[in-house]
Every structure is written in C-alpha cells, then in structure tokens.
Amino acid sequence: MALDSPKELGAIQFGLMDPETYRDMSATKVITADTYDDDGYPIDMGLMDPRLGVIDPGLECRTCGQHSGSCNGHFGHIELAAPVIHVGFTKLIRRLLRATCRECGRLSLTDEEKEEFSEKLERAKELGEDPNDVLKAAIRQARKAGRCPYCIDQSTGEPTKQHDIKHEKPTTYYEVQDVLSGEYSELIASAMQPDPDDEDDPGMAPQELAEKTDIPLDRINQILSGEFRPKADDRKAIERALDIDLTEEDMNKLMPSDIRDWFEDIPDEDIEAIGIDAERSRPEWMILTVLPVPPVTARPSITLDNGQRSEDDLTHKLVDIIRINQRFMENREAGAPQLIIEDLWELLQYHVTTFIDNEISGTPPARHRSGRPLKTLSQRLKGKEGRFRGSLSGKRVNFSARTVISPDPTLSLNEVGVPRRVATEMTQTMNVTERNLDRARRFVSNGPEGHPGANYVKRPDGRRLKVTEKNCEELAEKVEEEWEVNRHLIDGDIVIFNRQPSLHRMSIMAHEVVVMPYKTFRLNTTVCPPYNADFDGDEMNMHALQNEEARAEARVLMRVQEQILSPRFGENIIGAIQDHISGTYLLTHENPQFSETQALDLLRATSVDTLPEPNGETETGDPYWTGRALFSELLPDDLSLEFTSSAGDDVVIEDGQHLEGTIDEDAVGAFGGEIVDTITKVYGETRARIFINEIASLAMRSIMHFGFSLGIDDESIPEEANEMVDEAIENAYEQIQELIETYAAGELESLPGRTVDETLEMKIMQRLGKARDSAGEIAEDHFGDDNPAVIMARSGARGSMLNLTQMAGCVGQQAVRGERINRGYEDRTLSHFRPNDLSAEAHGFVENSYRGGLTPKEFFFHAMGGREGLVDTAVRTSKSGYLQRRLINALSELEAQYDGTVRDTSGTIVQFEFGEDGTSPVKVSSNVENEIDVGSIADRVIDNEFTSEEEKARFLGTQEPPTNLSEYAGPGLNKAGTQEVESDD
Amino acid sequence: MTDRQARRKVSREYFSQERLAEHHFRSFNNFLGRGMQEVVSEKETIDTDIGDKEGEEPVFVELGDVRIVTPRVREADGSEELLYPQEARLRNITYSAPVFMEMSIVRGGEEEEEVVVDSAETKVGRMPIMVGSEKCNIAGFDDDELVQIGEDPVDPGGYFIVNGSERVLMTSEDLAPNKILAEYDTKYGDEIQVAKTFSQRRGYRALVLCERNRKGLLEVSFPSVSGSVNFVTLVRALGLESDEEIVHRVSDDPEIVKFMLENLEMADVQTEEEAIETLGKRVASGQGKNYQLKRANYVIDRYLLPHLHEDGVDEEEVRINKAYYLCRMAEACFELALGRRESDDKDHYANKRLKVSGDLMKDLFRTALNKLARDVKYQLERANMRNRKLTVNTVVRSDVLTERLEHPIATGNWVGGRSGVSQLVDRTDYMGVLSHLRRLRSPLSRSQPHFEARDLHATQWGRICPSETPEGPNCGLVKNFAQAMELSQNVADEQGLKRELASMGVEGIPGIEGVDRTTPADD
Secondary structure, three states, X not given: OOOOOOOOOOOOOOOOOOHHHHHHHOOOEOOOOOOEOOOOOEOOOOOOOHHHOOOOOOOEOOOOOOEEOOEOOOOEEEEEEEEEEOHHHHHHHHHHHHHEOOOOOOEOOOHHHHHHHHHHHHHHHHHOOOHHHHHHHHHHHHHHOOEEEEEEXXXXXXXXXXXXXXXXXXXXXXEEEEEEOOOHHHHHHHHHOOOOOOOOOOOOOHHHHHHHHOOOHHHHHHHHHOOOOOXXXXXXXXXXXXXXXXXXXXXXXXXXXXXXXXXXXXOHHHHHHOOOOOOOOOXXXXXXXXXXXOOHHHOOOEEOOOOOEEOOHHHHHHHHHHHHHHHHHHHHHOOOOHHHHHHHHHHHHHHHHHHHOOOOOOOOOOEOOOOOEOOOHHHHHOOOOOHHHHHHOOOOOOOEEEEEEEEOOOOOOOEEEEEHHHHHHOEEEEEOOOOOHHHHHHHHHHOOOOOOOEEEEEOOOOOEEEOOOOOHHHHHHHOOOOOEEEEEOOOOOEEEEEOOOOOOHHHEEEEEEEEEOOOOEEEOHHHHHHHOOOOOOOEEEEEEOOOHHHHHHHHHHHEHHHHOEOXXXXXXXXXXXXXXXXXXXXXXXXXXXXXXXXXXXXOOOOOOOOOOOXXXXXXXXXXXXXXXXXXXXXXXXXXXXXXEOOOOOEEEEEOXXXXXXXXXXXXXXXXXXXXXXXXXXXXXXXXXXHHHHHHHHHHHHHHHHHOOOOOXXXXXXXXXXXXXXXXXXXXXXXXXXXXHHHHHOOOOOOOOOOOHHHHHHHHHHHHHHHXXXXXXXXXXXXXXXXXXXXXXXXXXXXXXXXXXXXXXXXXXXXXEOOXXXXXXXXXXXXXXXXXXXXXXXXXXXXXXXOOOOOOHHXXXXXXXXXXXXXXXXXXHHHXXXXXXXXXXXXXXXXXXXXXXXXXXXXXXEEXXXXXXXXXXXXXXXXXXXXXXXXXXXXXXXXXXXXXXXXXXXXXXXXXXXXXXXXXXXXXXXXXXXXXXXXXXX | OOHHHHHHHXXXXXXXXXXXXXXXXXXXXXXXXXXXXXXXXXXXXXXXXXXXXXXXXXXXXXXXXXXXXXXXXXXOOOOEXXXXXXXXXXXXXOOEEEEEEEEEEEEOOOOOOOXXXXXXXXXXXXXXXXXXXXXXXXXXXXXXXXXXXXXXXXXXXXXXXXXXXXXXXXXXXXXXXXXXXEEEEEEOOEEEEEEEEEXXXXXXXXXXXXXXXXXXXXXXXXOOOOOOEEHHHHHHHOOOOOHHHHHHHHOOOHHHHHHHHHHHHOOOOOXXXXXXXXXXXXXXXXXXXXXXXXXXXHHHHHOOOHHHOXXXXXXXXXXXXXXXXXXXXXXXXXXXXXXXXOOOOOOOHHHEEEEOHHHHHHHHHHHHHXXXXXXXXXXXXXXXXXXXOOOHHHHOXXXXXXXXXXXXXXXXXXXXXXXXXXXXXXXXXHHHHXXXXXXXXXXXXXXXXXXXXXXXOHHHOOOEOOOOOOOOOOOOOEEEEOOOOOOOOOOOOHHHHHHHHXXXXXXXXXXXXXXXXXXXXXX
C-alpha cells in the first residue's frame, strides 16, 4: 500500500512561465483543429491527441502509459503564428510601457530613485503592506520623466523623448505623439486672415509673421503654400505668434511583437527595482508566443445518447484558435496585404483573450452555436460555482444524509434517531481483529439489507467486495482478521448533525446514533434552541464519520453535552423549553401534593426509582409528596443555590432540596437557566446532561398530570372588564381629540428637535400606547392565576403578557416603519375616512381584541402592520447570510496559539491575549452574581477521589509519607529538616 | 326575506364560480374580439423589396380581417375535428384554434395601376385558446354537458393548454403609462425633482424624464437621445416659440414664473429652426446638416412622447400637444420643488395598471405577426425571383405564427425578455388553482428590499387580498386578487369617449372636430 504521509508545503510562488518551459513541458505540439477521425480515434497532433492524456476507458496514455483515471493528463502547446497579449496582464503591460524607455527599455528612474523604491518595497514586504502600492508609485514617478535618463536619441542628440501610452481595452496599446497637422498651411493662412466679426483685428501679413518668428520671408511663403513643413522650433514660434495649435495627435499602434521586443530590452535589475522577480517572471513572457493546451482530462468530451460527441467549451475555443492560427500562417506565407494580416492578428488576439477570460468588458463574449456564452478558463475559477468556492472550499461529500426532523422526548439530548434506511446506507469501517471477528462476520452475514449488516468488505490485498443479499452468507465465512468491513450504523455510533444556516458552533454537534423505524431524524426537543430548529418541516443533515481520529474528536469536543454552555453569553443554551417550563411551573408553583402513585408516575421516566421520605400525611393519613420534593430528587445532593427569578420569585435550594420559589424559565430554561447553568459549571457536563434529560421527562409527566390546554374561552374577560377597557380607550380618544384640537388651533407646543406635526404624532402614539397598556392591565386583573395563557406568560414558556393583552384587551396601534399608518389615498388612509382625519381609528389603532374580533378596517390596518414584519424577516435572512460569509472570510484564519496570542496565518498578532483577557467565555462565570466556587468544586472532587483521610492529606502535601530512603532522613530522625536537602522530584 | 338573507342571496349570486377567472375571460375575449384585429390593422400591409430594381413594379400584401374559430385538432388522416380541453390534456396536444386572415397581394403603384394579383382568406396559424373563453368549445355548456365531455364542472378555466400542460398567464402589475409622476431623486448628491412619464403606444414604450437640476434648469431626456436636452430648446423645437407662451403654458403661479424666467434666460435658442438645428447636433453629431435636421425631426416625431400621436391628428398639432405636455411635466417639477405638492406615490393603486392574459397575448400576437410578415415577405421575394405565380396560399406558412404563439406560452419566456410569464397551473388542490388564477406579480426585483413596494397599501382595499402573499423573497411582490375585485377594461371606442367628453364641455381634445383650437383655454 502506498504510504501517503502528509507533507508540508514550504512556500508557493507564482510567476510567469517562459515559453521555452512550455515547450519543454509539452507532450506534443498541436497543429490540427480536428479532434477525432472517422473511426472515432483521436487524431495525432490534434486537440485530442492521446499524448495529452486519455479520457476513454481502455485507451492508454501515450505519454505516461497509464489508463484513464490514473493519468492526470499532460499539457500540449500551440505555436502561435504571432505573439498575442495575455489579457490577465494588460494592466501591468500598460504600466511597464509607461515606465520604461521606448528605445533602450530602461526604467525611467534615476539610480537614486530606483534605490529609494527598492527600499520602500522591502519595507512594504516587511510590514505586510501591499507591494502593489509601491509599484504604482514607482510607475507614476517614472512616467513623470519625459525623457529617458539613460539613452540619447541619435537623430536629435537629446535624451530620448518618451511618448504617452494609450491603452484601449482590452488589449490594444497606442503610442501617442504630437505631430504637425496635415492642414498646417490652411490653419496658418486662416489665422492670418482678419476676423470679419472683430474690427480691431487687422490680420497679419507674411512680413509681419516673419518678423515675429525670426523666420525668413521666403520660408514663410513656402510654408504657406504647403511646400515646406516647419520644424519643431519654427512651428512653436508660429504657434506663439498666431496663437494657434498646429499639432494633431498621432496614434501609433503597438503590435504585440513590438511590445515583446520592447520588454526584452528591460534589464533585470530595473524590473527588480519595482518588485518583479526577473528570474521567474520576465516581462516579455506576458506576451504569449506559445499557448499551452490543457490536457484532455481538463476538457473531457462527452458522448451523447445518440453516439454523437459533444466537446467541452475549452476544446471549442482551442479549435477556433488553431483555425485562425493556421489561416494567419497561410496568409502570411502567401504574402497577403498588411491589412488582412492585421485583421487576422486581431482575431487571433480575440480568440486567445476569450480562451483565457470570456467576461472581459468591451469584448463580445465568444458564444456557443446555441447563443450561450462559452465557459472558459477564468469562468471555471470565478464565483460561487467556480473551482475555489464551489469545488475546493466546499464540496459535496459522501456518507451524509438529509431528511425531515421530528421530536422524540424519549431520546437523550446526546442522541439522534436515525431512520433504518439511513443507517443501512451509511457505513463505519471496522478493522477486523481476533476480538471482533465474530461480530464482523455477523454483520456481513446480515447482508446489505438486514439491519446491523454490512455493505462492503475489503480484503487485505486491497480488493473491495460488495456485500449482496446473495453472497453475504458465503462472504461472512471468508472474513478474517485484517479484513475491513463497512458495517451499518448501529446504536452508539457517533455522527455529526447539522442544521443550516450554521450560524454558530452549536449548529454542528455530534450525536450518538439510535437506529429507529420510519423516515425522519428524531431529536430531543431540548436541542432545538442550539440548532434553532422546529418541526414544521425543517430538514437536517447527518454525516457519518470515517476515521477513528474524527470519531474521537467528535465524541470529546463536539458531543451535544459538551455544548451546553454557549460561548455567546457564557450560559447554558440547552435546557427546558416551552411545555417543559409550563410543567415545572405547575409542579412547583403552589407546591402541590401528590399521593404515592402519582409521585411514582411523575418520576417514572427518570432514573429515580425510590421515593424520598414523604413530606407529610393528608387528613386521611395517606403520605404525600410535594412537587418541590419530587423536583429535588433530580438535583445533585449537595447543590445549594439561591437566586431571584425575573418574575420576582426567590428560589432557594439547599443541599439538593428545593425549598422555596417556583421553577420557571429562569431556573431551568434554555438561554441561561440558573440551575442548569450552575450544575453544568459545578458538576460538569455529564451531570448537566442527566439533569436536563430528567427535568424534561419530569416536566412532561407533570404537565400531563395536570392537563394543559388553551381555548378561546381562556382569553375572555367578564363583561364589566370589557366595559372598563372600552372606557379606557374612550378616555384616550377624548384626550387625543383634545390634542388634535389644540393642534388645529395652532397651540400645540413642539417638543425640542421636532416639528409640530411630529410632536402631535408622538403624543398620539404615546397616548394610544398607554391606552393599550391600561387595557392590558384591566384584562390581566381579570385573569386567574390558573389561566393557561397566564401560566405560559409568567413562567416564560411561551408568549408574553402583551400577547395576552392583545387577545383579551385591545390589539393596539398598528405601525409601519415606526409610525402610525399614514400612507394610502390622498390626505387619508382609507376611503372610509374624511380627508386629513388625524384620529386614532383613521391611522391604524385597533381598539378591539383578537378574541372580540376586528372590524374590517382594523383587520386591514393589522394586515398592513403584519406585512412589514413578514417583509422584514425575508429581507433580513438574505442579508445575514451575506454578512456571515464576510465575517467568516475575515476571521477564518485566526488561531489562538499556545502562547495565548491570536494570530493569522502569516503570524501577525491580532490579539496579544485571546479575547483581551485570555479567558474562555464558557469556562468563567457569566456575571458577578453567580461566581463559580472553585474551592468547593475542588473539595468535592478530592473527596470523591480518595477513600481515606490519610491518602487525601498525603496528596495535598499536608502529611509526609514515611520513607526509607535513608536513615538520615528517616522517620523520627528528622535531621534533614534543618539541612535543606532538595528532593529529586 | 330578511335583510340578512337577502344579502346572503345577493352575495352568493355574486360570488359564483364563474367569477373566479372572470378577469382572464374578459381580457382574453377582448383580445379575440378586437385586440387581434387592432394589431392587424396597425400592421396594415406587408411591404416587400420587390420593385427596388428598375422596371419592376412593387408588390405588397394588404392585410384584411382576421377571424378565429374554435379549437380543433387535425388528425393524421387530415380530418379536422372539434377539440375539447380534456382531450388536449390527455393527448398532450395544444388547445388551439385556427386563425384566418384576409390577405391580398397587390402589384403596381409605381408606373402601372395597382392590381390585386391574388386575394384570399387563408389560415395564418393557430392561436392557443383559453379554456372557458368565448372561443372555447365548452363555452356555454351546462354541468351535465361538461361531465359528458370529461370536463370538471367546477373547474374555473382561465388557462391555456399547450402540449398537454395547463399554463396560466401571470397577471403583471406595471406603473401606469401616459401619466405624469413627479418625484424626488438624487443626482451627484443633490436632491432634484423629476417628472416621469412612461409613454406608451402600440407596444412601444418610451420613458420621458423631465428633471429640474440643481441649478434650477429643466432638462428632458427620452429614448434615442443620450443624456438630456434643454427643456426650452425642446419646447421651441416643438413649435412653442415665444417666451410668453412657454411661461403661460407651464404655470401662471408667480413663483413658478420666476423659475421659468431663469430657464428662458439661459436658453441658447430662440426660434423653432434654431432649436431643431441644436437638437440635430445632439442626435446626429458629426453628420451632414440636412441629415441632422431630418434625424431631429424624426426623433421628436417618433421617440418623444409617442402616446400623443393619434390617427387623424396632423403632425403639427401633435407637436404642439407634446410641447404642452412637456410644460405640464415642468409644472409638476416646479410644484414639487416649491412644496406645492408631494411626490407621487408609485405604490398608489391608481398609478398601477394590470396586464392580464389578453394584454399579454396581444404583445405576443404583435411580434408573431411581425415575424409572419417577415416570412411572407421572404417567401414572396423568393417566389417572385423564380417567376412563380404569386398566390396568398403559397406564401403564407402557418407554422411561423403558431410557433411564435405557442413557444412563449409553453416556456414562459415572453417577448421583451420577461420570463416566468406563463406558469404551470398549481393543481395541488382546488384552492391552489383558484389562488394561482387570481395571482398577480410585480415586475420589481425580488433581490432588492423595495420595502415600500412590498407594503400593503391602503388603496389595495377591496382589490388585493391583504393576507395572501408568500413569505420569503417574494413577500408583498406577489399578490392575489380580493374576492370582490372588479377589473375594468380599457375603453373600446376612444373616439366616442372623447366626443362625449367634448359634448360635456371639455375643450382642446386633439382630433375632435368642432372645438375651437385657435384660442387655447385659459385654465
């Protein structure tokens, strides 16, 4: 077996490739655009040449001799008839053209400047800044120099003048220079004519011009007749004298071959000064003379049902390139006119450009016959479905399953119910040894369809055999030590479970498998909060782990019980929810009494199997147990805790006995239930898991014992209460009417920073809010404490008093974007109202309750307010996904090091101490009030560890054990005590 | 009968099942009844290139009346039988009816007299027919008859059957065309006022913008002119020359007059000719002067506010009407700038128009007919070239129109690049069907927030269901009609309406006789 030990990458370097290297690497030169001959065999030196690798099974690669699948393919090359520009480097090419001399190719910077930029570059690299900025600065500096500091123009004897470079996207470059206009004589003549509109302008005679410019008169006449082109000095003189411009821009197109010649002249040390490694990336290599042909394996052709071959987009593009390339060569050899050559050259450039990138702005994308743009090299890499984001950072995996989730309160929170279908599909590898041989054989003999069965076996020689219904018995007997058996998932296996969106680390947790019938994943309801799951059709993914390291890691780090505490707020995120909370509330609120049967029934699903001492006897002499006593049975024996719940109830627990207060959301709920939090931190995750499981079971039993339902009658309030509500609202209406009158009279005083209109709106809103609140209070007063809605709201199980208010009292003001409803018809919301009606009912105040029923107008306003919420949720989810991606990208490579610092991959310190305080949010107390009593935890652990006081004392170092190392330091003769002998340990 | 019972009876009568897809029927019947003929009449003739050569007489085709029958199927043996929806569904064929058109090939007009070479009513193609519409074979059947032919008596209809699959055309909600909408906008960080009009005529849609830029100058932009044109220049080019008249046409409000004077002061041109010249330089810069003038005239007659064109109104009058219209847009800008009015509410339902199946089919039929015309032209030229006798029946290939009508309905890719226009009828359950038939789609992108467009607007009361909208990205953009929604159709006889208005004392309606146009009304 091949040993693929992990290797470490030292560095990755990117550079340009030398055309010679292309040729050396190439398996073959490609010269024909054809792919297959009539018999369906690849054509030699064609695009499907067998030397480029094989894709058809059975054929042998002519380069490496391997078959398809094991041969990765080999590059070929096309000799381009003329150099073309690589689109990826157009910007750099432009910069280099601008920064170097057109004659000698040297960088237009003095030696000192070069030195300076080299230094800056070094510094930028050291500081981790973008070396591109230095490059840009250097180019800018070089561009300023109008003349080359190194070479002399032979014709003028001056330093060579540099021309401006114009870049026409994507791949055309021009040299721009000012030359004498072709119509110079006409221009001069017309400037010398007197201006007919301006009487003060007498024009200029040739003599006058000659005097002004110091040019002989006959020369002037020659210039005027167009016989003589004035030299640069004369031209400037004439321009000055007549205040005209005689130049026009001359654009000289730079062909890729010109650019290549130009770049060849640039000396190595010059480009190194601007940060280009000349050893690896000579600038002339940016102009392609040889085009590498990707191996066929990178552009496989597919055979359609009708036997026709359909080629990859890249192959199509390469065909185009070769065709044009050939035509180019033929035309050039035939001596075609320059114009045709240039056209072909441009066409070749276009094809090579689109071969590399088909989404260049300014170039029409190359299209397939059907009109679909071709997907060429850069399109393969870019974007969400591209190679990086689509195939490397994330990809589809084997051993994963997805289905709908449903609740199962009988499971532990660590477990997940896996449908049999999934369990038989997903496998775990079993290495057969003498100890598990029998088991392995049993799995195999069960076959792929029986449940704890197996799907594949692997012999020591590496051969994999599929276990089928037919061969399973036979195969089972053959299984020996050192075989591998891919057995089905069985109870107790560890798997990873995930629900998207994975917004925090608790979105992916490890669960133990419980294989179950039916087709859904089953979870304990207490793990809903970390996954943010519910059962309205949610689906979740499961991944079966494939090696021992992964399984160990998952079990130790990712198991649900290890995630009880959330790093978000340092308290538990797993705990009782909804009906669990109602259940514990009912059980403990008024401390009800239970008979023996009832008490046993409540504790039936827990591990408690003996009842404590009864709390007392009823009048009839039967023993009874209180709810709090039963609850206490689940608590650790020595737990002592005192806290005040947000409902204002003081909860007292002493030595594992719940004495006072009601157990509600603040005690056992997810998101920071005190008891769960304390147990997790003090007694550990395992104890917490047991506690949460049992509390959930007890609570379900309890709520079933009491019975819990919510009907329409539970929200009704007596008639007199209704009248009081109406009165309160009537009251508010009157006050609003007063406000409106004051406003209409122009007497309303505006609040600071607000207009009068805004003030009125605000005051009305305030008043209506108050009206609703008082309606709520009235309603609340008329609800009994045993009202199920009240129980849910008070215990924190579900809903709030506000919901109750809306159901029974008054729904209240509807708002859109924080304001009363103002939009609609002109000057009014609905056509049911008079224009400019400012009253409450005309702007979305719903005075009825949900139970009482809304009027049509109110219903409509309510729908308007409700719509905003729906839109908000929809828009928020899409935005948060994007935000998440950006956050992850920014933080993904940060890592806490062993020295406590947080660094990125380049070793740059981001934080000197993790979180600036070096603590883990889950390992410290979440606030000052519940500090973790480390001393008592240590005491308890040590007490458990040692059976005798003596051993404990010895461990703690309070007592020295007697030694017989030497007489000198022996018992009784403690001479060493004064001599300070250092012990070996 | 008690009041309550009476009401119940009335509403039961009102909410009968026939009403559920009523809007589709009305719209589609309207299209069959007059929409198709309108499209053909707009087209009028099919011109050919025959006659471009020397000594050859031009040939063209005159289009006459279109006629459509009820759906039928042509069997392999050539027989044609009535087709019922259920059969179309089961046999995976299209529920479509043959369309016939009177066409006559005319030769001459240059040297010789125009001679009708051939004239015939020919089948030009097949039109998919809406189940339950007036051309549908089950129209007017009672329940028993429907059961007899295998139809569900409670099926609401209102969809098409193409290749056996039932497709509904989604009603789409657009901003009302030919209406001035004033609103604020920002340009380079400054708040500016813009008056917008989507001017629409015969399937051509042009957005005309009138902006008041930060210097207070008015600029107009419309298709085919890049950037914007000075308001005064454009108005002068349209024939509204004098300062006084321009100001007067915009407004008599002293503050607006002040704004207008600023504009006139900055004006570059004074006369109509100058203005057209300036415009010519914009629309055809670098061209010859004559061409520039021609192009400028063409552009203002063709691309500027096309909805003001009307048959029977001469160019001169249309132009001045365009000028008046632009003045009204200017007034809207100024009023907005002065706070005299608030910006128009684009979500107000008065500013919305719905494109129901008939309107969509009209768009489709228009492009299909153009395609057919091109094909007829090609066939004619070819036949002429080979010196064949030109007959109507040989030059019309009915597949062209059929293909152009069926393909968009089958795929949902409508003309103008809209996709998802036709959808497979949601047959999950009966409620699904009803909801689907009464669904309404906003063309706004679902990827942008568009908070205000998604809100339930008070003007949707009674028209759009306040509750039924999907959750998620389409929330508030996809809507459903309310139960009692009544969809009005556009007026069949516009001239009649205008005459009626004129008789009631409305002055200055273009194209109406008997109104004194020399003295513009001082309103």
